[in-house]
Amino acid sequence: MFFLSRQTVHRNRSLYAGSFVALALGVFLLGLAATATAATVAYHGPAADTVVVKLPNADPPTTARVVLSGEDASGLQVVLSMVGVISGFITIFVIASTFAFAVASRRREVGLLRLIGATPRQIKRMVLGEALVVALAASITGAILAQLATPLVLAKASYSELAPVKLEPANPWVPLAIAVTAGLVVAMLGARSAARRAGRIGAVDALREAALEPPRIGPVRVVFGVLVLAGSIVLLALIRPGTGEAIFPLAMFTPMLLVVALTLLAPLVVPLIGRLWAIPLVAWTSVSGRLARSNVVAAPRRSASLAAPILGISAIAGSMVLTLSFAADASTATIRETVLAPIVVTAADDSPDLRERILSTPGVAVADGAIPLSLIRTDRDTADLEDAEGIDPAITTRTRTITPLTGDLGKLTGKTVAISKEVAGFGNYHVGDKIAVTFADRTSDQLEVVAIVKDALDVNPSLFVPTELARQHAPAATPTRWFILPAEGVDAAALTKTLDERLAGTGADAVPAEEWEQAQSEGMRKANQLGLILLLGPAALYSAIAIANILLMGSLQRRHEFVTARLLGATPAQIRRMVLWESSLVGAVALSLGTAITLTVGLLIRHAMTVGLTDVPITVPWVTLLSIGTICLLLAIGAALLPTAVILRHTRPSAALQS
Amino acid sequence: MTSTAPTRHTVVPTEAPALLLDGITKTYRSKAGAVEALRGVTYHFVRGSFTAVMGASGSGKSTLLQCAAGLDQPTTGHVMLGGTSLHGLTEVALTKLRREQMGFVFQAYNLLPSLTVYDNVALPLRLTGRKPRREDVHRVLDQVGLEGKAKRRPAELSGGQQQRVAIARALITQPAVFFADEPTGALDSSTSRQVLSLLREATDRAGQTVVMVTHDPVAAAYAERVLFLSDGLVAGSLDHGNPAQIAAAMSDLER
Numbered sequence: 001m002f003f004l005s006r007q008t009v010h011r012n013r014s015l016y017a018g019s020f021v022a023l024a025l026g027v028f029l030l031g032l033a034a035t036a037t038a039a040t041v042a043y044h045g046p047a048a049d050t051v052v053v054k055l056p057n058a059d060p061p062t063t064a065r066v067v068l069s070g071e072d073a074s075g076l077q078v079v080l081s082m083v084g085v086i087s088g089f090i091t092i093f094v095i096a097s098t099f100a101f102a103v104a105s106r107r108r109e110v111g112l113l114r115l116i117g118a119t120p121r122q123i124k125r126m127v128l129g130e131a132l133v134v135a136l137a138a139s140i141t142g143a144i145l146a147q148l149a150t151p152l153v154l155a156k157a158s159y160s161e162l163a164p165v166k167l168e169p170a171n172p173w174v175p176l177a178i179a180v181t182a183g184l185v186v187a188m189l190g191a192r193s194a195a196r197r198a199g200r201i202g203a204v205d206a207l208r209e210a211a212l213e214p215p216r217i218g219p220v221r222v223v224f225g226v227l228v229l230a231g232s233i234v235l236l237a238l239i240r241p242g243t244g245e246a247i248f249p250l251a252m253f254t255p256m257l258l259v260v261a262l263t264l265l266a267p268l269v270v271p272l273i274g275r276l277w278a279i280p281l282v283a284w285t286s287v288s289g290r291l292a293r294s295n296v297v298a299a300p301r302r303s304a305s306l307a308a309p310i311l312g313i314s315a316i317a318g319s320m321v322l323t324l325s326f327a328a329d330a331s332t333a334t335i336r337e338t339v340l341a342p343i344v345v346t347a348a349d350d351s352p353d354l355r356e357r358i359l360s361t362p363g364v365a366v367a368d369g370a371i372p373l374s375l376i377r378t379d380r381d382t383a384d385l386e387d388a389e390g391i392d393p394a395i396t397t398r399t400r401t402i403t404p405l406t407g408d409l410g411k412l413t414g415k416t417v418a419i420s421k422e423v424a425g426f427g428n429y430h431v432g433d434k435i436a437v438t439f440a441d442r443t444s445d446q447l448e449v450v451a452i453v454k455d456a457l458d459v460n461p462s463l464f465v466p467t468e469l470a471r472q473h474a475p476a477a478t479p480t481r482w483f484i485l486p487a488e489g490v491d492a493a494a495l496t497k498t499l500d501e502r503l504a505g506t507g508a509d510a511v512p513a514e515e516w517e518q519a520q521s522e523g524m525r526k527a528n529q530l531g532l533i534l535l536l537g538p539a540a541l542y543s544a545i546a547i548a549n550i551l552l553m554g555s556l557q558r559r560h561e562f563v564t565a566r567l568l569g570a571t572p573a574q575i576r577r578m579v580l581w582e583s584s585l586v587g588a589v590a591l592s593l594g595t596a597i598t599l600t601v602g603l604l605i606r607h608a609m610t611v612g613l614t615d616v617p618i619t620v621p622w623v624t625l626l627s628i629g630t631i632c633l634l635l636a637i638g639a640a641l642l643p644t645a646v647i648l649r650h651t652r653p654s655a656a657l658q659s
Numbered sequence: 660m661t662s663t664a665p666t667r668h669t670v671v672p673t674e675a676p677a678l679l680l681d682g683i684t685k686t687y688r689s690k691a692g693a694v695e696a697l698r699g700v701t702y703h704f705v706r707g708s709f710t711a712v713m714g715a716s717g718s719g720k721s722t723l724l725q726c727a728a729g730l731d732q733p734t735t736g737h738v739m740l741g742g743t744s745l746h747g748l749t750e751v752a753l754t755k756l757r758r759e760q761m762g763f764v765f766q767a768y769n770l771l772p773s774l775t776v777y778d779n780v781a782l783p784l785r786l787t788g789r790k791p792r793r794e795d796v797h798r799v800l801d802q803v804g805l806e807g808k809a810k811r812r813p814a815e816l817s818g819g820q821q822q823r824v825a826i827a828r829a830l831i832t833q834p835a836v837f838f839a840d841e842p843t844g845a846l847d848s849s850t851s852r853q854v855l856s857l858l859r860e861a862t863d864r865a866g867q868t869v870v871m872v873t874h875d876p877v878a879a880a881y882a883e884r885v886l887f888l889s890d891g892l893v894a895g896s897l898d899h900g901n902p903a904q905i906a907a908a909m910s911d912l913e914r
Contacts, residue, residue: 109771112769112771113771113782113786114754115730115757115763115769116757116758116763116782116783116786116828117754117755117757117758117759117783117786117787117832118754118758118786119750119751119754119755119786120750120751120754121751122786202730203730203754203757204725204730204731
């Protein structure tokens with residue numbers, strides 16, 4: 001059947017060119033992510049900056065290399081792996097719907113093959129063979145493009161926020177082999193359900209004029225759809241506050257699950273919502289809206305295939321945008337709640353005699369200048385770089401909220417440490433436990449846990465140590481920020497002004513706490529934005545091509561229908577209007593489902609993150625969200641209308657009479 | 660219908676029939692209620708015979724063909740093809756029987772547009788897993804008068820030529836039974852003649868059995884027997900009729 005596959009791919013170029021582009025682009029993204037990851041893996045930090053920590057209790061005993069400055073490519077690695085996951089998911093999704101579409105538009109051809117003696121298994125093999133032909137060509141093309149683009153991407157990524165180091169291309173064979181394999185596997189997975197459906201087409205379908213599909217949907221599919229739907233809702237409901245960095249992957253995975261669920265249920269859901277949206281359309285237009293409704297509702301699988309890429313990207317992009325905005329809201333509230341001092345002094349690295357200047361300013365009652373330091377926390381078999389602060393608990397507890405959940409911060413003297421709940425969770429530490437640490441001066445020690453405090457990751461570090469211990473191991477470190485309490489009766493605004501004057505020339509600034517808080521959350525939003533662009537940029541571009549692609553395929557397949565309608569007396573304008581309403585209807589259905597997913601994910605994650613917080617602002621990025629919807633809709637309409645217009649211009653109605 | 664005798668008893672088969680229909684009924688269920696397309700058809704198609712099946716629209720002639728070819732399951736009754744009962748066969752077994760024993764020619768030429776004429780004709784053999792021999796393919800192409808057109812694609816051929824490719828495709832497996840559904844429906848009269856002569860030849864020369872559904876008396880006159888269907892029942896038959904007789908019989912039937 002491979003012979004036949006090759007021929008049919010050749011013939012159905014318009015159907016397969018789309019799949020080829022989609023897959024080649026997907027493999028290109030995967031390949032880039034893989035080669036860039038290889039470059040980050042190959043990167044070793046400068047020797048002077050690297051500490052080798054012994055892990056004698058690991059099984060087998062081993063050592064770990066930790067770059068003290070934190071200047072490695074791990075941030076980039078995380079982003080790259082997420083880019084890989086998103087690209088992989090969207091690729092499977094697009095390929096599956098493209099193939100489903102290709103099979104649905106060839107019912108008669110498949111029926112004919114069955115008629116002249118092809119068994120269902122042979123048909124399945126033919127569809128899979130077609131997928132293989134396309135996948136081979138597309139994967140190799142994508143891999144070659146990825147290899148060509150790698151140096152460019154690495155040059156861009158080097159010395160960036162995510163990888164403040166120089167990255168060199170590594171050996172490309174392994175990562176590219178992975179990308180090509182992934183492309184082939186993805187194509188085969190995507191083609192599998194289409195192949196199975198093709199195998200069910202009967203010989204009698206060759207004789208039926210109308211290529212209408214049966215509207216049935218298997219019970220197994222419904223059950224799976226409902227299970228995945230329930231699973232993702234449960235997952236969302238289980239999220240707890242203080243999830244921190246895990247928000248990114250959660251905001252990415254849960255909408256993916258929901259998208260899968262709705263796609264499984266699409267043949268049920270799409271006609272339903274399509275009918276709903278069609279009510280105003282039918283009322284408003286004459287015949288074109290009515291025709292559009294029939295076309296969308298009567299072929300649920302076809303409509304579902306067309307809607308799938310719009311649903312996929314709108315749900316994932318919408319959820320991530322909304323969730324991250326809500327996460328920033330929660331962080332803003334946390335910062336507000338944590339900072340008690342009305343004034344914050346931010347210092348440059350080398351401000352001289354800052355301590356004396358601040359403390360000698362009249363009106364300053366308490367100045368909380370903690371010493372920032374990095375240390376390596378060693379577990380049984382891991383060594384992690386943690387940020388810490390050397391504090392005097394008597395002072396710091398007056399300027400910031402540090403809520404001990406268990407233990408007593410007053411005991412923070414000598415070789416002790418107070419840890420955040422997050423760290424306690426990682427290492428399963430309790431008050432009284434000893435934690436093995438290595439300082440920047442390469443000395444190791446055991447610190448006793450005296451308290452476990454509530455997470456406030458945007459203001460407080462994950463570990464607190466006594467000031468003396470910090471001084472001892474990081475003698476050169478100076479505070480980078482001071483939280484200032486004015487003396488009783490002293491006006492905070494006036495004191496801010498006085499401080500600012502006294503600090504002139506040191507590079508340090510005194511600002512009201514609200515201003516500092518504002519700057520912190522803005523910084524966070526900016527960082528989120530960068531993350532979103534990196535993660536969604538490639539996926540969005542990819543989806544845009546996929547949306548255009550599948551609608552283009554859809555319109556090209558309908559030449560005969562359009563021409564027949566012309567013969568029956570429809571004007572070109574009427575047909576164009578019908579296609580306009582049809583693609584708008586499909587787009588509206590997909591975007592409604594995408595909106596439902598976005599709202600579900602956004603609201604549930606917001607609820608989980610803000611438990612226990614008061615006064616949380618609500619920021620909805622309307623412009624971004626509406627832009628996503630508008631672009632999807634415009635793409636869908638444009639990609640459907642353009643080929644229709646071309647077909648109508650180049651054919652006479654009489655063409656319907658020729659076969 | 661003076662020349663028409665009761666069907667079942669006229670032909671006494673001298674050997675096992677190529678195709679046997681035994682009490683076939685077919686009922687379609689839809690929202691509007693049940694429709695009885697066939698109401699009990701029993702008939703033997705003799706080996707090497709050319710039979711035309713005629714009837715008004717909705718008389719059940721296409722359903723009869725589909726049931727006989729195993730494309731559709733009769734509601735009750737049996738179909739035997741060369742001694743094999745189609746009843747209870749799996750889809751795969753049915754498919755294999757179809758590709759080894761049956762050939763199909765339809766009004767829509769039903770060629771794969773992506774394949775050349777040669778590959779279209781060779782396809783049934785490839786589907787059985789056999790490698791087609793060049794001379795076999797060229798022989799059937801010669802037989803239908805398409806020598807030299809092997810490398811063309813269907814879109815480059817006229818309607819009559821496409822239909823002859825379809826016949827060549829059916830001939831290549833040397834099937835026992837040919838099923839034809841309005842094979843000349845889309846052709847002009849001179850190309851129709853060529854196509855019908857080819858079917859006639861299949862029975863005369865190779866002893867194959869042809870069952871052809873048509874509404875055209877001229878086409879039906881190529882058959883040695885015309886079977887008339889009305890309301891899902893065999894209403895009569897006519898042997899060796901000319902087009903005028905067949906047309907008269909048809910209009911009698913419709914009255």
